[in-house]
């Protein structure tokens with residue numbers, strides 16, 4: 245599993261190559277159109293090489309002569325550039341993206357470091373590697389607070405989950421959170437968009453269905469114990485009692501709690517009921533967890 249930072253770092257080689265190709269193309273184009281500029285640039289190069297030899301020979305008189313020659317050539321060059329309206333930076337490497345200066349990240353109006361839109365491909369790849377391959381159409385901007393009634397409550401739930409994800413937790417707050425809401429209220433949608441937001445902020449994050457923990461690969465399992473943010477959907481007491489899920493989940497929660505890494509369990513069941521019926525090891529952890537829930541749970 246690759247984090248967004250790793251994916252962006254890997255893409256920098258390609259960015260550097262593209263920048264260099266563009267620079268070479270630009271030089272070729274300008275030289276073809278203005279051969280006199282090409283001549284001057286070659287003369288400057290020759291003068292510099294000669295000066296280099298003069299430096300080795302320690303010939304002060306020659307060095308001075310070459311310095312003057314170079315200065316004159318530069319003055320000529322500047323005139324050609326100005327007269328023909330040539331971009332004075334035609335032979336320099338230029339950023340492909342002005343928003344992030346090719347770093348892949350920018351600071352938004354709220355002061356958060358975010359993945360730049362120029363890396364949407366890396367972002368989509370990362371969502372895919374992070375358990376969200378089936379949810380490419382789920383976007384935070386499509387979250388509607390007024391969907392299914394109580395808009396204020398839904399807005400509050402969203403901001404509570406985002407705050408928990410971002411790690412701005414209150415002192416002594418548990419790194420484990422249970423998000424409990426009735427079936428068909430858009431829990432999965434919210435879980436996915438919060439997880440995508442975490443990645444968008446440069447964090448490593450993963451989304452998994454609770455029952456899939458039994459079949460998750462050893463490498464991914466190791467990764468999700470240590471990533472910045474983990475969200476486990478469709479959490480139910482019955483799931484923890486079969487296929488070794490209870491034991492896998494227990495070891496994930498234990499490792500993550502030790503490093504105070506935020507984990508969210510998403511469930512359609514009331515918390516009290518889960519505590520009563522879950523695998524005992526999990527049940528103990530639920531008792532001290534933070535709860536985000538709809539009324540009456």
Ligand SMILES: [Zn+2]
Nearest residue numbers: 341344360362
């Ligand atoms: Zn950019």
